[in-house]
Amino acid sequence: xxxxxxxxxxxxxxxxxxxxxxxxxxxxxxxxxxxxxxxxxxxxxxxxxxxxxxxxxxxxxxxxxxxxxxxxxxxxxxxxxxxxxxxxxxxxxxxxxxxxxxxxxxxxxxxxxxxxxxxxxxxxxxxxxxxxxxxxxxxxxxxxxxxxxxxxxxxxxxxxxxxxxxxxxxxxxxxxxxxxxxxxxxxxxxxxxxxxxxxxxxxxxxxxxxxxxxxxxxxxxxxxxxxxxxxxxxxxxxxxxxxxxxxxxxxxxxxxxxxxxxxxxxxxxxxxxxxxxxxxxxxxxxxxxxxxxxxxxxxxxxxxxxxxxxxxxxxxxxxxxxxxxxxxxxxxxxxxxxxxxxxxxxxxxxxxxxxxxxxxxxxxxxxxxxxxxxxxxxxxxxxxxxxxxxxxxxxxxxxx
Numbered sequence: 001x002x003x004x005x006x007x008x009x010x011x012x013x014x015x016x017x018x019x020x021x022x023x024x025x026x027x028x029x030x031x032x033x034x035x036x037x038x039x040x041x042x043x044x045x046x047x048x049x050x051x052x053x054x055x056x057x058x059x060x061x062x063x064x065x066x067x068x069x070x071x072x073x074x075x076x077x078x079x080x081x082x083x084x085x086x087x088x089x090x091x092x093x094x095x096x097x098x099x100x101x102x103x104x105x106x107x108x109x110x111x112x113x114x115x116x117x118x119x120x121x122x123x124x125x126x127x128x129x130x131x132x133x134x135x136x137x138x139x140x141x142x143x144x145x146x147x148x149x150x151x152x153x154x155x156x157x158x159x160x161x162x163x164x165x166x167x168x169x170x171x172x173x174x175x176x177x178x179x180x181x182x183x184x185x186x187x188x189x190x191x192x193x194x195x196x197x198x199x200x201x202x203x204x205x206x207x208x209x210x211x212x213x214x215x216x217x218x219x220x221x222x223x224x225x226x227x228x229x230x231x232x233x234x235x236x237x238x239x240x241x242x243x244x245x246x247x248x249x250x251x252x253x254x255x256x257x258x259x260x261x262x263x264x265x266x267x268x269x270x271x272x273x274x275x276x277x278x279x280x281x282x283x284x285x286x287x288x289x290x291x292x293x294x295x296x297x298x299x300x301x302x303x304x305x306x307x308x309x310x311x312x313x314x315x316x317x318x319x320x321x322x323x324x325x326x327x328x329x330x331x332x333x334x335x336x337x338x339x340x341x342x343x344x345x346x347x348x349x350x351x352x353x354x355x356x357x358x359x360x361x362x363x364x365x366x367x368x369x370x371x372x373x374x375x376x377x378x379x380x381x382x383x384x385x386x387x388x389x390x391x392x393x394x395x396x397x398x399x400x
Contacts, residue, residue, distance in 0.1 A: 024051045025106040027116040029059040030066030034220050035299040036136045037069055040112055045076040046374045057081040090119045098123040108381050110183040114152035130384035137296035139224040160384035165296040166318025184380055189373030190302040202284035212349055215243045216285030218300050221250030226291035231334035235263040247272045282307035287346045295319055306366040310353030312342040327360035
């Protein structure tokens, strides 16, 4: 994007991003609770603890949307900025980001999600600020969402760095003609968190009986996460004394409840809605089912690994890079029969599942820790900072 004649520039001193204490601005548009918001929270808090000056701008559809996220970020030393433009007033949203960038003069602007990628990142580039985006995954969905994702894919070509959270996503970016030198694959990480509840306490907290075989499902109730596939699988397990505990909310909850009634399994399903600190309740499950149709590097899978719960997961996206058949039972995507068979095996012979769960927990602690993850992002910031640094004569960076 060329720089308008009167647009201000942000001077970027050589080596700015190589010193401790980078000023970074993350931009996101919080929606339904999910992995994207959790990754932004972990990244922002980790960077703040490392000594960076971290700001997060949240584009809110209405006054109260995203407030819990902003409060959590602020409690961890992150400066937050709520931007609430009128509905569909994207030009006012971009103007607000332009003003914020001009006032903060961050060393890098890091966007997350299709709206910030398409609407807000150009404001940073107008000021000559390096832009980074993290690709958390694609959901498909209706025609409108597919259109947004198409615009997002085109926008990636203009970023200084595009971070994919899984190898398949990185390969998709190359197919979308994003320059290879700008593509970075950085799987998500998992921090040490509050200790999980034990099995009796977790079941009491969820209002469940302490006995009985329980299948856990945690996530956003939307098509790409595949909760309907788990219900279809449950219809093939009615000869077993099993139940399903669903934690999460979303736009498809009514349709899913109707599907459960149609399949005759509604008495086997408990809908918990959104549960605070859901990751502490995984010990309530005898097996955790991830039935997604598409994924990047799902945080919920880390939560199950940390809790030491046997995992049955669809072989999609970055999941096989997180857990191999040595650590989880992996099944074909969109196949409720295969999902049911793996759950049945976990019920009939639980010992192999428990062994895989212990290996999964060990792998989590070995391969997905926070310090290397934060350093990968710091290296990417240094990379784009050097590319944007002016010559020694003091000239300012060329706006993109």
